[in-house]
Amino acid sequence: MTTSPAGRREWTALAVLCLPLLIVSMDVSVLFFAVPHIAQALEPTAAQLLWIFDIYGFVLAGLLLTMGNLADRVGRRRLLLLGALAFGAASVLAAYAPSAEALIAARALLGVGGATIMPSTLATIRELFADPEERARAIGIWSAVLAAGVGIGPVISGILLEHFWWGSVFLVNVPVMVALLVVGPLLLPESRSPQARVDLLSSALSLLAILPVVHALKQVATHGWSTSVTVYSAVGVCAGVAFVRRQGRVRSPMVDLSLFRRRGFGGSVAVQVIAMFGVMGNAILMTQYLQSVLGYSALAAALWSLAPSVVVGAAAPMSAVAAQRVGRPVVMAAGFVVAAVGFIGMRWASVDSGILPALVASALIAAGLVSVATLVTEYALGVAPPQRAGSVSALVETASELGGALGMAVLGSVLAAVYAAHVADRLPVGLPPVTAEAAGQTLGEATVVAEHLGGASGQAVLEGARAAYVSGMHVTDLVAAGVLVVGALVAAILLPRTPAPADEVVRDAAAV
Incomplete structure (x- = not known):
């Protein structure tokens, strides 16, 4: 059976779908360079700072399955537009949050809004592009935009923080969501699966x-x-x-467990989780290292963090070519190994090392993990029954968001624990207990303390806190490298070279 090629309308609709996707993925990383500003304005504890970072990702991951089923039920375009409205309103609340608790709540609401947006984007692509080759190209663009949003977020925040207050990083979401509300009804088709149920x-x-x-x-x-x-x-x-x-x-389950009887699907979901674990874990470590240890401004640190993208630009097409020759699982396993080497290489980044070791290590991490991300999404969708497009797409996105949030939470917690264990011995003797306790919370709090103290005492606090952070970063990098080695084993062992077609999965599910 032949399918008609997509025209200008379909590719324009893809561009419209990429707009909210870019913003939703940007909000995962948009706060990375705002840490010193938030620490000074809201004075969050170490636990609150971690929640500010990752509550968005966890709520997003926790609700994507629900919203995927809801999109199948009520209509993917309708849910997309409702999500745009909610996301814009939550962005305003986050921008003007008066306390750490209020910002955490606003970030949670942003996660709810993002969860209503994301399942509809990938599911609608399957409706727009009937030709398998065009669909694969469109999914590749979708994946690139998802990854680009995470990379662009710190740059946008760096530019805004150079001229405005920290809340401005959220207000940039509003005009994009307004544009989607205007253009979306004109270009995006409506699709639904009425038999779907919301549990x-x-x-x-x-x-x-x-x-x-x-x-x-x-x-x-x-x-x-x-x-x-x-x-x-x-x-x-x-x-x-x-x-x-x-x-x-x-x-009508949220997760079709029969899909996990296929090695290709269950293994690819695990690979997606581990890959995003590494991406976001490295991002939170690298951004704080550039800004709070090496002393770069938000804008300078954001621009330096883009340097590894030169390598990434070559890694994605090379991985696609290599996958055609040796198979996707082999390339994904190799990507994990390269990224693990990069995390180990971060041990050469220190307080006095300069930026070069960190850039080289980050380039290896980014190249390896982008090679994985380029291949795994299409691999997972290759076994997805078309009638479950919304919920299966949500499951793939849930794996991505959950992996990223876990990377920030787990590696951030390891970093916080090692920092707290090392910083007390490196602070100058004679600090008031309240001041020492504040400096022991986070490197951002220690920077604020150092500014208040000034002089030799302030400089001693800053140097001790930076050294403690680097110690914590080195331990955390080893933990991350170990997780990525597990990812390499999962890709090599659990993923068959060629995923089964979707109709075969439907037959298997029916047999079960």
């Missing part, structure tokens, strides 16, 4: 499986193990088990 209990269980465990992890990093940590961990694990069991019982 609110499963949605609640998915959030309960994520947030308590993450909270427990952060509590361990800042205060050590306690009874509350045990309780939170138990709640999260029990909710996760209940979620999986429910998916096997309900008539």
Whole structure:
């Protein structure tokens, strides 16, 4: 059966779909260079600072499956436009947040808005492009925009922070969402699967499986193990088990468990999680190192962070060519190994090393992980039944967002724990207890303390905090490298060279 090629209208619609995707992915990283400004304005604790970073990603990941099913049910274009409205309103709330708690709440609302946007973008691509080759090209563009948003976010924030207050990094979202509300109804087709059902209990269980465990992890990093940590961990694990069991019982599950009987699908989801774990983990480490350790301004640090993209620009097409010859799993496994070498190479970045070691290491990390990300999304969608496009797309995006949020939470918590363990011995003797406690929270807080103290005492606090941060960064880099080695094994062992076509998956599911 032949399919008609896509025309100007379809490719223009793809550009419209990429606009909200770019903004939603930008908001994952837009705060990286705003840390010193937020620390000075809102004075968050170490735990609050981590929540400001990653609550957006966790809420986004926790609700993507629900919103994917809701998109199938009520219409993908309709949900996309509702999400644009909600995202714009939450951006205004975040921009004018008066406290750390208010900013965390606003970031959570942004996650809700983003979760209503993302499932519709990838699912609509399948509606727009019937030809497999054109669809593959469109998905490649989608993947590139998703990755570009994470990279562009710090640059946009660096430019804005050079001239405006920290809240301006959120207001840039508003005009894009307004434009989508105007143009979207004219260019985007409406599509739905009326047989889809929205399971609110499963949605609640998915959030309960994520947030308590993450909270427990952060509590361990800042205060050590306690009874509350045990309780939170138990709640999260029990909710996760209940979620999986429910998916096997309900008539219209959020996650089609039969798909995970295919090595290609389950393995590709795991690869997606691990790849984004590395991408976002490196981003949060690198941006603070450039700005708070090496002393670059927000704009200068943002521009330097773009340098590895020169290597990335070559890595993506090279990985696609190599995949045609040796298979995607081999290329993805090699990409993980290259990125792990990059994380190990970050051990040569120190307080006095200058920027070159960090740039070389980051280039290896970016090239390796972009090679993985370029291939894994299309690989996963290759086994997706068309009638479950919204929910399956949401599952792929959930893996991406969950991996990124886990990278920030886990590696950020390791960094915070090692920093707290090292900084006390490096602070000058005789500091008031309150001042020493503040400097021991985060490097951003230590920078604020140093500015208040001034003179030799302030310089001593800054030098001690920077050295403690670098120690924490080196330990965290080794943890990240270990996780990526696991990713290489998953890609090499669990992914077959050629994924099964979607109609074969449908037959398997029907047989089950």
